[in-house]
Amino acid sequence: MSILRHSISRGMIYLILMAGSVGMLLPLVWMTSSAFKPLHEVMRIPPTWIPEEPTLDNFRAVFAQFPFGRYFLNSLITSSLITLSVVITSAMAGYALARFHFPGRDFLFVLILSSLMVPFQTRMIPLYQLAIRFHLQDTLLGVMFPWLVDAFGIFLMRQFMMTIPADLVDAARIDGASELRIFWTIMLPLVRPAIAALAIFTFLGSWEEFLWPLIITSSDVSRTIPVGLQFFSEQYGTNVHWQMAGALIAALPMLVVFFVLQRQIIEGIALTGMKG
């Protein structure tokens, strides 16, 4: 009796998990299938899940009207440089805060921690003012500059570097190693998992950023994929089949990254609590 109840409840759990999976995947399946359908088939009721008249025309149309290569390049350049800057500045500042004694250290640390409470959305009007003063509207530097340093990254690096035994650094100092050498050859290799997590999340976060590029870009010179996709949709509002092809192209790079780095991403979220 108890065994029967047991297996029924286990079966229920499988069933609920599978129903949930259908809900999670349905939007993506619909997007993918619509991207390969002509418009009249996208509109068909009941919907066809596997295209009956499969076509690649949507992709041809999208690539003809939508400088996807340019947006992709803009996203790649801005996200890579932001990641580089955040990793370097966070690791350096984290090292100073974790392993040096200097006047003002605790004040700086508290200041950086408190700034975590100030959301980007509160700073965005003054940041826009700065962008105008330095003529950064509609440039790649304009897209990047609000993100070049990350208080959370500094905090994260400091926390990880605190866990590295001080003896290790002191021993190297007695051996006469320079501070730069200690930082580069001892500290950095020891906190590699944290750096990897920080780099992955900074890159993904920059890749996905929508609000700031919406504010600062006004032409294809600087549009990144998310705003480029939105701009495209505003131009061709009713062409669902093209929109779905565009959405699929835009979603693909991050999904590929996810399947390649799945373990690091999921463990990284658990490790740092960061949002992908």
Place this chain on the structure above:
Amino acid sequence: MSSVLSQEAYGRMKTLHLNRRVRMWLWAYGFMAPSLILFVLIVLYPSIEALRLSLYRWSLFGSKEFVGLLNYQRMLRDPLFWQSIRVTLIWTIGVVPCVMVLGLATALALNQPWLMGRGVFRTIYFVPVMTSIVASAFVWRWLFEPTFGVVNWILRQIGVADPPGWLASTTWALPALMIAGIWKQVGYAMVLFLAGLQTIPRELKEAAEIDGASPWRTFWHVTLPLLNPTVVFVAVILVINAFRVFSIPYVMTSGGFTYLTPGGPLHSTRVFVLHIYDLAWKQFDFGYGAANAIVLLLMIMTVTLIQLRILQRPFEY
């Protein structure tokens, strides 16, 4: 003689030591410098400047006019301010508990030792988190299309004769956006809960089971109390995300067949950040926009301080 010598030696040692200390300070400031310069420029200055701007009337192009607290007084009488606060609170109250419950339930199921295909389920539930937010919003916009959309097709299949007009309706537009928001975040909460559950020793649950506690009682009296720090942490992150939500409402309510305006129809989906964006970049009311942005800061600070009070430890990582 010998005492003079040793004093000299002591003095030299002291100078050496001081030199070393100053040298270490310089190294430290050197390591801090790149971060500090950028931090002052893009975090500290804009935070203070936002507060200052909130006391001015400024249209970006003209000169700034000091108006004291007038922007804040105007807010109290501004129906759009209250509307956007209302929409944001509905979003928070609707989305956060749903994401928490669904995320925790999924994590509990995936944490069962007998479960097969754990990795596959985890990947599936996490895929929405990794799907481009603009692309997701596009798809949901069409899924909710009243006549040929999949959502209403399913509703008709299960016997709803007159399904809602979703994004075209002032009542149903916000729930439609919230469903998309929940879908996007469940996997994220699940991963955090799974990590939390793995820190709970299995022996504790086994002990409760041997004592004859039902799974339900074990959950309420053993698992949940031990998971408390994770629950608070996830709740705070989700509430802050809810206060700052922008992309899903903006994309889902703009473009498309009807050419809706973002935040529409009739401001029924005007979340707070969309309100700030609209004030500043559509109406060029930058001073008033800054004052609204300060209110957002106060909302987020309140939640963060409550979290600190509950956990009594500054950070829980």
